[in-house]
């Protein structure tokens with residue numbers, strides 16, 4: 001039976017009064033790949049450690065399947081070893097003096113399983129993860145990606161109900177990172193194991209997550225699929241945090257020329273004195289002067305990001321915007337900017353609407 005995880009009214013306050021988690025509520029479905037995303041210090045690791053039983057919450061509870069593993073009010077606490085959780089840490093924590101085989105076998109030896117059974121399980125998991133030919137090697141003789149696979153194998157060999165991954169890709173360089181994400185996602189789908197991953201890297205989060213929760217200062221900012229977070233960011237923080245290159249975001253007086261050109265001044269006059277507007281570089285394009293569009297400016301910089309070309313366009317009065325550049329335009333040319341989607345946020349940062357043009 002695949003199990004889900006429920007986190008209910010969860011608080012963690014470190015003495016004297018560091019609020020690391022503030023009333024977290026989430027239901028992770030059986031078999032789901034759930035990502036907790038947030039900047040440094042947002043409470044991600046604390047949340048993962050509470051699920052694993054390495055930390056106790058100040059308030060609230062965690063339920064795995066239909067078993068309460070911790071309830072602060074009722075004084076229930078199930079020991080980490082009795083939660084049937086597999087965990088992979090940021091540094092993988094492999095034993096350097098042991099071969100991959102012995103590293104993977106270690107949790108089973110602790111359980112005092114018979115030698116033949118250990119051998120069968122280690123070989124099975126190594127086969128499934130494509131590391132059968134590495135079993136005789138010690139960590140020092142493996143690449144980062146291979147070490148990570150061994151760490152995942154060690155977490156999976158006990159057939160845990162839940163797999164917890166704490167920044168599993170952060171020690172890998174950019175190229176291996178892409179294959180490592182694919183590998184983890186494929187294994188997760190193949191085994192159907194409920195998985196919770198924490199990361200500060202939105203590209204990691206979006207690559208593997210079925211759903212993503214964004215944390216900031218211990219508080220949930222938004223929960224949803226990668227598409228939902230990208231298309232309808234709940235506030236300016238999320239808008240800023242998600243997307244590469246980052247969203248163009250401006251705080252402007254409601255009667256500002258640009259808001260007028262975008263048809264927003266009339267709509268919000270009398271309701272707000274200022275607004276944030278956000279435009280993703282990938283949701284606006286620079287066209288030749290005279291083409292139909294929303295804003296006009298002068299091309300200041302042309303840059304490549306991957307295979308895409310972007311232009312930074314000077315809008316006057318110290319404002320500029322980065323947008324896609326598909327046509328032939330040069331530095332110094334005037335360009336028309338056509339926007340396909342625009343996000344409007346209130347002065348407190350909350351999203352008011354997303355407009356599709």
Ligand SMILES: Nc1ncnc2c1ncn2[C@@H]1O[C@H](COP(=O)(O)OP(=O)(O)OP(=O)(O)O)[C@@H](O)[C@H]1O
Pocket residue numbers: 014015018019020038039040041042043044045046047200
């Ligand atoms: N044992 C502790 N005692 C006191 N404060 C702590 C303790 N552990 C964490 N904190 C604080 O709780 C907050 C959340 O920390 P946590 O490590 O969960 O964040 P994080 O999002 O995982 O950050 P990082 O990505 O840097 O690991 C931080 O303000 C941190 O300083």
